[in-house]
Amino acid sequence: MKPAPFEYHAPETVPDVVGLLAEYGDEAKPLAGGQSLVPMLALRLTRFEHLVDLNRVPALSGVERRDDTLVVGAMTRQATIERGAQAQAVPLLGLAAPLIGHVQIRNRGTLGGSVAHADPAAEMPAVALALDAELEVASPAGTRMLASADFFVGNWTTVLGDDELLTALHFPVWSGRCGFAVDEVARRHGDFALTGVACGVELDANDTVSRVVIALFGMGSTPLRARAAEEALVGRRPDADTLDEIGRLAVADLDPPEDIHASARYRSVVGAHVVTRGLTRAVQEART
Numbered sequence: 001m002k003p004a005p006f007e008y009h010a011p012e013t014v015p016d017v018v019g020l021l022a023e024y025g026d027e028a029k030p031l032a033g034g035q036s037l038v039p040m041l042a043l044r045l046t047r048f049e050h051l052v053d054l055n056r057v058p059a060l061s062g063v064e065r066r067d068d069t070l071v072v073g074a075m076t077r078q079a080t081i082e083r084g085a086q087a088q089a090v091p092l093l094g095l096a097a098p099l100i101g102h103v104q105i106r107n108r109g110t111l112g113g114s115v116a117h118a119d120p121a122a123e124m125p126a127v128a129l130a131l132d133a134e135l136e137v138a139s140p141a142g143t144r145m146l147a148s149a150d151f152f153v154g155n156w157t158t159v160l161g162d163d164e165l166l167t168a169l170h171f172p173v174w175s176g177r178c179g180f181a182v183d184e185v186a187r188r189h190g191d192f193a194l195t196g197v198a199c200g201v202e203l204d205a206n207d208t209v210s211r212v213v214i215a216l217f218g219m220g221s222t223p224l225r226a227r228a229a230e231e232a233l234v235g236r237r238p239d240a241d242t243l244d245e246i247g248r249l250a251v252a253d254l255d256p257p258e259d260i261h262a263s264a265r266y267r268s269v270v271g272a273h274v275v276t277r278g279l280t281r282a283v284q285e286a287r288t
């Protein structure tokens with residue numbers, strides 16, 4: 001099947017992009033790596049009269065360290081994050097990238113596309129949520145910063161308006177005795193996760209947890225922070241029994257989706273183990 005006809009636009013600046021989005025409203029859609037949008041158009045699951053290609057806008061790509069923040073342009077390819085040295089300041093990005101689809105997909109797919117697409121089983125939205133990344137958004141009215149916690153609304157839905165473009169993501173850089181992990185269970189390598197976690201742990205000099213973040217994916221209609229589990233772990237020594245308990249707590253109040261790939265019960269039971277496994281790896285890294 002082929003996509004329905006559309007008019008193709010190739011602007012070269014952010015103001016031109018948001019100008020086109022404002023002009024055509026809900027008949028227009030930004031085209032980033034095309035790894036989600038193009039299959040949906042080809043299968044005629046969706047159609048738009050206007051596609052606004054972001055690939056000729058240089059200002060949307062690149063990774064830049066600004067003091068304690070890593071700023072990643074929305075059009076930065078997932079493969080650039082996976083292979084590039086610059087993104088190493090935020091280890092969760094480098095840990096998540098290789099789990100996205102296959103190398104051909106990551107060569108085209110972008111960080112901003114992953115986050116704006118907001119698939120609840122995707123890795124990068126959970127990384128953004130775990131780290132409280134700030135999202136830079138442009139529109140004809142100017143630029144605004146959004147907290148990740150306010151960005152995701154539901155399945156493939158965010159707070160972005162029709163005339164708004166995600167331009168960059170601002171990630172805090174952690175320092176000290178830190179460790180990170182992204183862990184997931186998928187039916188095959190490259191598939192979307194059935195359940196997964198992005199987590200980070202900081203230990204103090206006594207090996208007690210001083211900071212922890214846990215974000216789950218595949219467990220609801222958006223990525224989810226396990227805040228009760230985070231609070232329960234701070235101030236404790238993360239031994240095996242404690243991390244088992246935290247894994248169970250992280251999924252305790254969730255109502256995971258049920259589909260042909262996995263039951264809700266499967267996602268809960270396996271999700272708890274995935275959280276424990278991820279935290280165990282993060283703690284080991286922080287200790288060493």
Ligand SMILES: Cc1cc2nc3c(=O)[nH]c(=O)nc-3n(C[C@H](O)[C@H](O)[C@H](O)COP(=O)(O)OP(=O)(O)OC[C@H]3O[C@@H](n4cnc5c(N)ncnc54)[C@H](O)[C@@H]3O)c2cc1C
Binds near residue numbers: 031035054074101
């Ligand atoms: C076989 C296969 C397996 C995959 N497996 C995974 C996986 O395991 N994990 C995973 O996370 N993803 C997976 N993907 C999806 C892939 O990572 C996509 O790259 C990603 O979802 C979207 O990024 P993109 O740059 O291709 O965006 P596009 O497909 O171009 O766009 C996706 C959506 O986001 C919007 N958008 C894009 N950029 C912006 C922006 N800057 N501002 C506002 N809106 C924007 C578009 O308008 C569109 O609605 C898979 C894809 C395929 C084909």
